[in-house]
Amino acid sequence: MSNHSAYEKKYVDPKDQSQVEGLLEHFNLPPKVIAFLRENKLKVQIALAVIITVVVTVSLYGSYQEKHLEKAASALSLAQKETGTAQSAAFEKVAADYGNTASGLWAKVELAHLEMREKNYGAAAEKYRLVSTEVQADNPLYPLTLVGLAEAYEAEQKYDESYGAFDSLKTIPGYVLTAYTGMARIYETKGELEKALGIYGQYLAVIGEEPGLEAQRAYVDEKIARIKAQQ
Numbered sequence: 310m311s312n313h314s315a316y317e318k319k320y321v322d323p324k325d326q327s328q329v330e331g332l333l334e335h336f337n338l339p340p341k342v343i344a345f346l347r348e349n350k351l352k353v354q355i356a357l358a359v360i361i362t363v364v365v366t367v368s369l370y371g372s373y374q375e376k377h378l379e380k381a382a383s384a385l386s387l388a389q390k391e392t393g394t395a396q397s398a399a400f401e402k403v404a405a406d407y408g409n410t411a412s413g414l415w416a417k418v419e420l421a422h423l424e425m426r427e428k429n430y431g432a433a434a435e436k437y438r439l440v441s442t443e444v445q446a447d448n449p450l451y452p453l454t455l456v457g458l459a460e461a462y463e464a465e466q467k468y469d470e471s472y473g474a475f476d477s478l479k480t481i482p483g484y485v486l487t488a489y490t491g492m493a494r495i496y497e498t499k500g501e502l503e504k505a506l507g508i509y510g511q512y513l514a515v516i517g518e519e520p521g522l523e524a525q526r527a528y529v530d531e532k533i534a535r536i537k538a539q540q
Contacts, residue, residue: 384406490509
C-alpha cells in the first residue's frame with residue numbers, strides 16, 4: 310500500500326517545472342492535468358485572457374448601463390419640472406438621448422400628453438401610436454398609450470380607430486371598465502344606442518358577481534338606465 314498522502318505534493322522533475330509550478334502544484338492537480346496544462350500553456354493563457362476580457366467588458370457595460378439609466382431618470386425628472394415650451398424641449402431631448410430606456414419612452418408619452426392638452430389630436434395620436442409599437446404588451450406604458458390613442462382618435466372623430474384602440478384594452482387588467490365604457494361611448498356618439506347597451510351588457514357579463522366591483526356595476530347600471538331613458 311502506498312504511503313503517499315493526498316495532501317502531499319507529487320514529485321515533478323525540475324526540468325518540467327515552469328513559472329506556474331507553484332500554482333499547479335499547490336492545487337495538487339492530477340499529473341495528467343498538470344501535463345496537459347503545460348503542453349497547452351499558450352492555449353490556456355489565451356483562453357484565460359479571453360475569459361477575463363469578457364468578464365471585464367460585461368462588468369464595465371453593466372456599470373455604463375446603470376449610469377445611463379440614472380442619467381435618463383434624472384433628465385426626465387428635471388423635464389417634468391419645466392413648463393411651457395421649455396418642458397416640451399426638455400422632453401424632446403430626453404426622448405432623443407435616452408429613447409431606448411423607460412425614461413425615454415415616458416418622455417415620448419409626455420410629449421403626446423402635451424399635444425393632447427394643446428388639442429393637437431392628430432399629432433398626439435401619432436405619438437401614442439409610435440410608443441405603443443415600441444413597448445411590449447406587458448409593459449405598463451402599453452395600456453396607457455392605448456388609452457391616449459383611443460381618446461386622441463375620439464377627439465378627432467375617428468370613431469372606428471378609437472373603437473379599435475378601446476377594444477384592444479378590454480383584456481388588460483385594470484383597464485376593463487375604461488375599455489368597455491369607451492366602446493359604448495363611441496356607439497352613443499354615433500347614435501347607435503342599442504349597440505351601446507350591448508357593450509355595457511358585455512361588461513356586466515364579464516365581471517359577473519365578482520366581489521369588490523359593486524361601484525363599477527352601479528356605474529354601468531346608471532349608464533344603461535340613462536341610455537334607455539333616451540330611447
